[in-house]
Amino acid sequence: MTLTVLEQISAILVGLALLLGFIRLLLGPTAPDRVVSADTLSVIVTAALVAVGAWLGNALYLDVALVYGALAFVGIVAVARAIEGGHS
Amino acid sequence: MIWLLGLLIGMMLAAAIAVLVLENHIAAVAATSIVSLALSVVFVLLRAPDVAMTEAAVGAGLSSLILALSLRRLGLWQIEGDKHPEIAKEGVDA
Amino acid sequence: MSDPELHWLLYGGAIGLIVIGAAGIVMGKHLFRIILALAIAEAGANLMLVVAGLRPDAVAPIITGGMIPEQMVDPVPQAMVLTAIVIGVGIQALVLSLAIRVYKAYGTLDMREIRLKMAADIDAEAGVDDEVSQEGPAGERPLELPDAVTSGGPGQ
Amino acid sequence: MRNLTSLLFAAGLAFFLLVIAARFDLGAAPMLVGDAILQEAPAETGAANIVTSVVLGYRGIDTLGEIAILFTASLAAGLVLGRRRPEASRDADSGAVLQISAQLLFPLLLVVGFYIILHGHLTPGGGFQGGVILAAAFFVPLLARPGTSVNHTGLSLVEGLAGAGFILIGLLALFQGKAFLQPLLDKGTLGMLVSAGTLPLLYLAVGLKVGAELAGLLANLADSEVDP
Numbered sequence: 001m002t003l004t005v006l007e008q009i010s011a012i013l014v015g016l017a018l019l020l021g022f023i024r025l026l027l028g029p030t031a032p033d034r035v036v037s038a039d040t041l042s043v044i045v046t047a048a049l050v051a052v053g054a055w056l057g058n059a060l061y062l063d064v065a066l067v068y069g070a071l072a073f074v075g076i077v078a079v080a081r082a083i084e085g086g087h088s
Numbered sequence: 089m090i091w092l093l094g095l096l097i098g099m100m101l102a103a104a105i106a107v108l109v110l111e112n113h114i115a116a117v118a119a120t121s122i123v124s125l126a127l128s129v130v131f132v133l134l135r136a137p138d139v140a141m142t143e144a145a146v147g148a149g150l151s152s153l154i155l156a157l158s159l160r161r162l163g164l165w166q167i168e169g170d171k172h173p174e175i176a177k178e179g180v181d182a
Numbered sequence: 183m184s185d186p187e188l189h190w191l192l193y194g195g196a197i198g199l200i201v202i203g204a205a206g207i208v209m210g211k212h213l214f215r216i217i218l219a220l221a222i223a224e225a226g227a228n229l230m231l232v233v234a235g236l237r238p239d240a241v242a243p244i245i246t247g248g249m250i251p252e253q254m255v256d257p258v259p260q261a262m263v264l265t266a267i268v269i270g271v272g273i274q275a276l277v278l279s280l281a282i283r284v285y286k287a288y289g290t291l292d293m294r295e296i297r298l299k300m301a302a303d304i305d306a307e308a309g310v311d312d313e314v315s316q317e318g319p320a321g322e323r324p325l326e327l328p329d330a331v332t333s334g335g336p337g338q
Numbered sequence: 339m340r341n342l343t344s345l346l347f348a349a350g351l352a353f354f355l356l357v358i359a360a361r362f363d364l365g366a367a368p369m370l371v372g373d374a375i376l377q378e379a380p381a382e383t384g385a386a387n388i389v390t391s392v393v394l395g396y397r398g399i400d401t402l403g404e405i406a407i408l409f410t411a412s413l414a415a416g417l418v419l420g421r422r423r424p425e426a427s428r429d430a431d432s433g434a435v436l437q438i439s440a441q442l443l444f445p446l447l448l449v450v451g452f453y454i455i456l457h458g459h460l461t462p463g464g465g466f467q468g469g470v471i472l473a474a475a476f477f478v479p480l481l482a483r484p485g486t487s488v489n490h491t492g493l494s495l496v497e498g499l500a501g502a503g504f505i506l507i508g509l510l511a512l513f514q515g516k517a518f519l520q521p522l523l524d525k526g527t528l529g530m531l532v533s534a535g536t537l538p539l540l541y542l543a544v545g546l547k548v549g550a551e552l553a554g555l556l557a558n559l560a561d562s563e564v565d566p
Contacts, residue, residue: 003089015095022099025122031112038118038125042148045125052132055089060244061132063454063461064141067471068128070450071149073443074474074481075121075156077436081481082156083114084432090188097195104202104222113214120218123199127225130195135242135255136232137462138389141454142267143228145470150271150552151221153477157559158278162214162285185364193359197352205348209341230355235372238364243388244462245380254388256372257379261392265404268466268548272411275555279415 007055014048035079042072093133100126117155121148185238192233199226213281213291217274224270228263235259384525385459385534393464394537394544398519401540402504405547409501412555419558432482440482447475455545459534465541469548476553480560488557493550500547507536507543 003011021044024037046069053061103122110116124147131140203223210216235256243257285291288299375392383391393401431437451471458464480486508519516522523535532538 011089011092015092018095018099022102022122025119026102026106028115031115031118034110034112034115034118038121041122042125045129048129049132052129058242058246060137060242060246060461063457063463064128064132064137064144066450067141067454067463067467068144068148070443070447071145071471071474072121072125074447074478075149075152077478078153078156078481079114079117079121081432081436082160090191093188094191097191097198100195101198101202104199107218107222108202108206108210108215116215116218120221123222123225127229130229131232134192134232134236135240136260136263137242137244138387138464139228139232139260139263139267141462141467142264143225145467146267146271147225149474150470151274153474153556154271154275154278154559155218157556158282159214161282161559162291189359189364192364193356193362197355197359200355201348201352204351205344208344208347230359233364234362235369236364242462243376245386245388254376256369257375257388257392258369258372260389261397264389264393264466265400269404269407272408275559276411276415276418279418279559283418 003055007051010051011055014044014051017044018048032083035076035083038079039072039076042068042076046072089133093130096126096130096133100130113159114156117152117159120155121152124148124151188238192236193230196226196230196233199223199229202226211293213284213293213296216293217277217281220277221270221274224266228266231259231263231266383521383534383537385537387459387461387464389462390459390464390537390541391534394519394540395521398508398540401544402508402519405501405504405544408548408551409497412551415555416558431485437482440478443478444475447471447478451475451545451549455542456538458541458545459537465544466548468541469545470552472545472549473552473556476549477556477560480557484560488554488561490554490557493554493557497547497550497554500543500545500550504540504543504547507540 018041021037021041025034025041028034028037046065049061049065049068053059053065100123103119103126106119107116107123110119124143128140128143128147131137131143200223203219203221203226206219207216207223210219235258237253237255240253240255241251243254243260245251281291284296288296290296290299375396376388379385379388379391379395383395385391385395451468453468454463454471455465455468458468480488507522511520511522512518514522519540521535521537525533525535
């Protein structure tokens with residue numbers, strides 16, 4: 001597919017955000033760092049899915065982003081509860 | 089477009105190696121969710137929205153829920169290392 | 183039509199995931215990591231199936247706007263992968279609850295310790311009876327098995 | 339020694355898979371079944387989403403087996419985990435933020451789940467994805483307040499009725515002289531919500547069953563004493 005200039009810029013931004021968040025996941029010294037970076041990445045990926053839907057010119061892909069955004073929150077909250085578990 | 093696909097696949101492989109190498113179990117669960125996160129975007133780019141949605145719902149939501157709950161249940165939620173010091177030294181890294 | 187770069191990128195990713203997962207299963211020492219490695223290998227297999235049904239310049243197998251596109255991706259592998267993902271999470275839940283049970287019984291998830299403790303259990307069972315007992319797979323093994331397990335185990 | 343054999347095994351597996359991958363050219367595989375389904379499916383089942391018509395129309399009995407496998411797995415997990423003792427300590431309630439956001443999220447997730455299930459034949463999605471969302475919706479309040487009791491009888495009832503409904507729809511086709519699980523009713527116009535005959539009803543049954551099973555599984559996993 002061929003992208004317009006704006007779409008190419010958005011693609012580069014999404015890729016850069018993914019890369020930076022992933023570097024934090026690999027480097028992060030403690031587990032909470034890594035969990036927070038996973039949460040950040042899930043938000044970025046929700047945006048990336050919407051962008052991909054725009055590039056492909058098909059509104060069907062927005063449903064995937066909807067489901068992803070709704071469920072990534074629940075998953076991250078469960079992991080956060082598991083971390084907090086020891087202190088309560 | 090192929091570079092975004094390459095970035096996602098590289099992320100996926102690096103996160104998969106991180107799952108086996110990271111010492112903390114919760115960090116490993118976070119890396120597993122990153123693997124299925126990148127995989128669901130790859131599925132969207134491969135024109136498989138149904139599979140991508142299933143992977144997003146199951147991999148990002150349900151699988152993290154189940155893994156986090158069983159970590160809590162197992163008492164392996166410690167922030168630093170593992171519960172048993174002798175396992176933390178040599179048993180965790182695969 | 184065929185694009186070798188794309189071909190090897192996609193197949194390389196899928197094969198990489200499968201091999202990393204399989205290596206984790208075979209070489210892992212902690213039961214929880216083995217379960218995570220199983221999930222990774224499964225993801226790689228799913229990706230390989232979807233890639234096998236891909237046509238590089240086709241659209242998703244969903245009809246929008248009432249007109250049928252001339253080139254669509256093969257829907258059969260996608261339906262199979264959909265099934266596989268859902269079954270995979272059921273299997274994962276089952277395996278995790280079994281792991282919780284193992285943790286309750288032995289107090290550890292390290293495979294080497296579990297193996298030693300199982301050998302010790304078999305030893306104790308066999309030592310009481312002083313002969314081959316009639317019940318279960320533990321009874322059918324020869325009595326010198328615990329020694330073999332401890333010496334052939336993860337010690338070296 | 340053991341690590342060496344493991345590495346050798348991994349290398350052999352990689353070589354084997356690479357040989358397979360090298361023999362398949364991308365997109366050159368003869369998709370005989372896939373092409374036939376792509377040609378016939380819109381007219382035969384009336385579903386705009388062809389994956390849905392494969393999952394429920396052409397491979398409906400496979401889906402029945404799949405929900406049976408899921409049922410067995412959740413049943414076995416419940417059996418293995420066992421019930422908690424009533425006097426065992428529970429986790430403390432979470433903070434105000436999570437409790438309030440759980441109240442906000444519950445109706446939202448419920449709506450999204452039913453939307454995904456009911457539009458399974460038009461857009462990506464369907465019973466399995468929507469069922470997962472429904473299970474998550476019913477689990478979020480439990481995550482915020484671990485003391486909340488779960489109505490296991492109601493979950494079992496929903497699960498049993500949904501499973502029976504799936505088989506009943508399949509049997510109705512059998513009584514009309516067609517094959518088991520063959521789609522019934524009017525096909526409708528392609529792309530409308532009320533179309534594709536019984537496929538949306540089948541997906542609704544699958545969604546309710548998967549949702550109830552997974553919610554029961556998650557409740558079993560969470561509602562248990564934490565080992566010291």
